[in-house]
Amino acid sequence: MSTAGNASTVKERAELALNDEFLRKAVKFTTERLRNGKKQASAEHGNWDDWRERGRQIRLHTIAHLDYYLNMFANQARANGVHVHFAETSAEAVKLSLEIAQRKQAKSVVKSKSMVTEELHLNHELESIGVEAIETDLGEYIIQLAGETPSHIIIPAIHKNRYQVADLLSREAGETLAPDTSILAGFVRKKLREKFLEADIGMTGCNFAIAETGSMVLFENEGNARMVTTVPKTQITLMGMERIIPSWADLEVMATLLPRSATGQKLTVYMSGITGPRREVDADGPDEMHIIIVDNGRSLQLGDPEFQELLNCIRCGACLNACPVYRHIGGHAYGGTYSGPIGAVLTPALQKNVAEWDDIANASSLCGACYEACPVKIPLHEMLIYLRRRKQEQGHGNAAESFGMKGFAAVMGSSKRYAGLVKLGKLGQKLVVRDGGIRLKLGPLKGWNTYRVTPSLPKKSFRDQWGTLEQELRHGLKEVAPDVRSRMEAIVQGRDSKGGNGHG
């Protein structure tokens, strides 16, 4: 399914991504755009940190009392006439979905964006029982035609250019479509209109579920989620068990944080609250509505002091856009349903198999940009460290790394040992230094030198020079050289005449 093919580690997949010039540019461009949009929107709104804190508190409170609120949601949704189901594992959720599809003798299912169904690989499962599953979000539709998986949580087809999209859609149309965005989108509108009207089942994810009224809330821009919840006779919603908020009042905070963080919009074009199936007297909306509440590893975070806050995530994608690593390698390199910093933590956390996903935690520079960007202040960069530590504790560490770390401790623990080692290094490097740098890709230098040049040890280190420096400082620095001084004065004068430091 994945474009990543057989490459099995983040490093291998990232190399694939890094070799794709367009992908790198596209990912950079989009993430910059989204990130700037977010910065603008959050600054314009004002008091952003107060809102973030409020969002965090609401999420913390809900998760800390999840048994109460989830129970309430299930009871209220049932009272609204919804068929509520619980699935502990992805296999159970798939079984339930397929059973409903079979009972309804469904030929086709129209889907709006849902990360949970990506987790379950539900499209594939539906196809396997002969039910056509159609993604209706424009980007998701494109990558479904390409037989790929989403590479960005908000803009899933971020890695495709319009010529590639035109090729894919032309194949579907049976005629050549020009690589013009409005022509391509126009074709999709027409094509999917037919699909919406003939589909037996509409399938959605869930951004938030309101406990007090048993309502589910969807945020979107295209209108396809509204289509999916309005036109077909049966609606199935798959929802992560942690999507709960207590009330509509709390939704104001989420509606303030989510769109601004995701795309920089004040609100998405559509925000819909669905409370139960069509009322008896209504002329549209589904006759039958199912909500499948999915655990699939989420509850493993409960009571874990290091990872419980993962459940606060509102799936906005801001951490992806902020992450310098994501911006370079794109989403497919992460190899799981969720990419970027949140994916690097969530994927192993949901699967509890640190060993298999070990290298994903290393696809981060621990710079903390993800935490700064997060609208509910999840300390993702710290979680990445916890993850690396757990991997180490469970014996899945890198032997060379731990040897190196022990050696580092031994050397740095004693200045004598350090000085001796540096001296030794200066002698040893004579064999490998060329043009003031070391390019040898062997032993401990392999990882670093694959992409960079290790500087050679200087003839005189800072420590060696410290004595001289200290003396110079004690005896006072000499007057600035006259030519330098006059140049600086000229600059200052020029500045005065222009004013404003030339920054306008």
Add this chain to the structure above:
Amino acid sequence: MAKQADSHEEWLKQQAEDSKRKQEAFMNGIAQKLRRPRVTSAPEHPFRGAPDFWQAFEWPLEERVDRFEANFKAAGGHVERLADMEAAKRFIAEKAEALGAKYVIRQNQPELNGLGLEETLAASGAEVRVWNSEAEENWRARAAESDFGIVIADYAAAYTGSVTVLSSKDKGRSVSLLPTVLFVLIPLERLKTRLGEILIRFDEAGREQLPAGIHFISGPSRSADIENDLTIGVHGPGVVHALLIG
């Protein structure tokens, strides 16, 4: 056929039983993982809703109008301020004439019933259908083929440039979704400052009073999924006119 329906009903009933049992296990599991007994009465929620400084925030009417207009236009929508419903009718009729609209669908709301849109639009060759006015009609299909959809907003919020429409027997969800061009009429007194002023009403109303569909609409349907190039009208209406009345 009847037998099939019965067995589906039975299956649903069986599922409901299973689901309730599983619900108990699910909740007990959560409590256990949180290392405490089940929480069965409402916990104190000191952070409910928006921050306090926000709750009292309100713009005067004229500023609400200006901000709504600016935000709705920034999202690609169109805004007109009109004196009364008659002016709204004239505005819609002009657009129908100019665009050559053939089919128009409108909500079955009292403010629209008395307006005589049917006669006025018939003059330019457009047929007006009234949502759910006949039991046997396939109303989704009628909405899907319509050039214009006409609805009256239940609320609007200036701060985000959004209109709110609630579903009912007489107010189809399809009418604001399926037509190519959407007209939303907003009586001025329904224009609020914040989203929260509208959302709080759903808490106050309570579960039993809520309609099946509550929709906030903030401009035309859009996507930036192909090369970040903004496209309008992907699935929902591509042209949205917000008409402020009063």
